[in-house]
Amino acid sequence: MGSNPVTWLGSPVFPKAAKAALADTQLRRNLRKATHTIRDKRAKAVAELPDWEQLRLAGEAIKDDVLSNLDTYLERIEAAVTARGGVVHWARDAREANEIVLRLAREAGTDEVVKVKSMATAEIGLNEALAAGGIRAIETDLAELIVQLGHDRPSHILVPAIHRNRSEIKEIFQREMAEKPVSDEPRELAEAARRHLRRKFLSAKVAVSGANFGVADTGSIVVVESEGNGRMCLTLPEVLITVMGIEKLVPTWQDLEVFLQLLPRSSTAERMNPYTSVWTGVTPGDGPQQFHLVLLDNGRTDALADRVGRQALRCIRCSACLNVCPVYERTGGQAYGSVYPGPIGAILSPQLVNDMHDKQAASLPYASSLCGACYEVCPVRINIPEVLVHLRAEAVEAKGRTPESVGMAALGWLFADARRYENAQKVGSLARHLAPSGRISSLPWPGSKWTSTRDVPTPPAESFRTWWRKNRG
């Protein structure tokens, strides 16, 4: 297990974690209902726009420009934020970012920070690092709050508590809140969370957020959300600390036009998200009077160096790929052992870990049937199957000689020569005498992985090429 907290320490490899998740019938039901609902809504929201494909192409082009000229844009946003009274910090990895935030919170003289939902801070394990330094981090997004109060882990990028249904949420709230909800009605649960959080908003001195976009030209930071908790955090406390991955930049204000259409329709299936907060540095007498921007690398420049893999850095964290993925729908997010689950997680997490000798990370690119549903919905056209296969090749290389690699080489040798191949067909065809019923129900390992649930047809007496040779050759 590597040192990058993007994958959770001690997580089993994907097939093992998936096996446990698949047996949880309540989880299966919760996931199926949630993913199908949001999947169908997204399809409707996207179908409303006749220029959706052009928007995707534009999103891809803007992000590719950012990634190709990242050094320029990063220096530009640093200058712009500094000019408007903000302070820019550079963090090479999770540890550096956590240290910066912890130091800033201590300097503000607080032992509690409120948080806007943020993938970057989840990726670096900020809450745990702050706790170790004696500072409580309070999640204010409803789903993050459910995960935090449930002493649980997130299972989705946008809806981290997607694996929970409302009666499970009621139980968590009743156990953890001072003013307990009386029923599992959504309205009652939301009201309980509101009462719980309102006190925190009004007393917090420091807020920590992530960022959806950072405009290089102006230094403006953008956070989009649905609940209004973000707006509270971003405006009420004296000190605001934003942790932003270095790939979150857009060059100009105008580029937001593209992403503020792509993101809400892809993620929540809304034409527009309810709250869009934008701030630029510090405005005297209005909002936080101290603004810190922590620019986070944590494996991103390594990913950027990979010609095929770098497209994962276009990701705007919409979750559309999770919602359509037939694997994610069945295993849920926790099986991926990372804050980034689903198809995007399967290509992003191993790249951020950047160590294919890490068995858990190396198992993630195989957590896909390569059906391509993710690529089809991705608003920035990340060819996820292409990157999955690319990372599989890296995993194979890291593993060296294995029974699988020997088998693959043998098959390659067989396929290199048609005569050799035909002879092998003839030998294999003898297996039909072992199973006169026409189906084989049990094979030795590794074939047993197939025959545990599926029959195999017996090979016919004559392959097609043998027939062709006799009749047409």
Next chain:
Amino acid sequence: MPAPRVGLFATCLTDTFYPSTARAVVRLLERLGCHVDFPMDQTCCGQMHYNTGYRDEARSLAAKYATVFAGYDAIVAPSGSCGGMVREIHPELHGTSDAFVRTYELSEFIVDVLGVTDVGAYFPHRVTYHPTCHSLRMLGVGDKPLSLLRAVRGLDLAELPAAETCCGFGGTFAVKNADTSTAMLGDKMRNVLNTGAEVLCAGDNSCLMHIGGGLSRLRTGVRTVHLAEILASTEEEPWAATP
């Protein structure tokens, strides 16, 4: 116009396990006026190697394909998956080649190149159709297979719910992640059974081997038949199960 010279790319799976499908492609394309040839040096497109992370083996097989299928007017494969591998991935491995560009999945070739939707077939059974992921999302065959099936006399076409969801095969995925694959297969089988169809049709024997393997294990009595075999079936020479 002279008969187009078609190279049949049978694919290793069909060649070895489902020869009746390849024979059906020959019968069908000859009936539609093509000259069909099966170059004996062909083996495999290398998809399993490529998708599992063995790029070098896949690269050699792409090179072999380009040589074996040089010079045909068209190359036709009874597989969206192998067809997709050739057209979309081989150029990346080997560089461009006419053989890659001229490769078609069967339904694409019939509808787009030959311009035919009624192939004169007869198949008096209740059938449901599973659109395979790679035919749909790599090649974009759309509803071409369905338009061919709708023109088959006697065929009672039942719509498959959640048709475009993967069946869970995914090549070595079915073995490496057997539990997840089986969970996907379970939902696919439930949808197939709910149609009341006696035959499940698809354009890929790999997916059919997977779904059919599950349907057979559960003794559901639903049969899997490749699109080519349905389209080749006529009143004079009706489809018959091969042992």
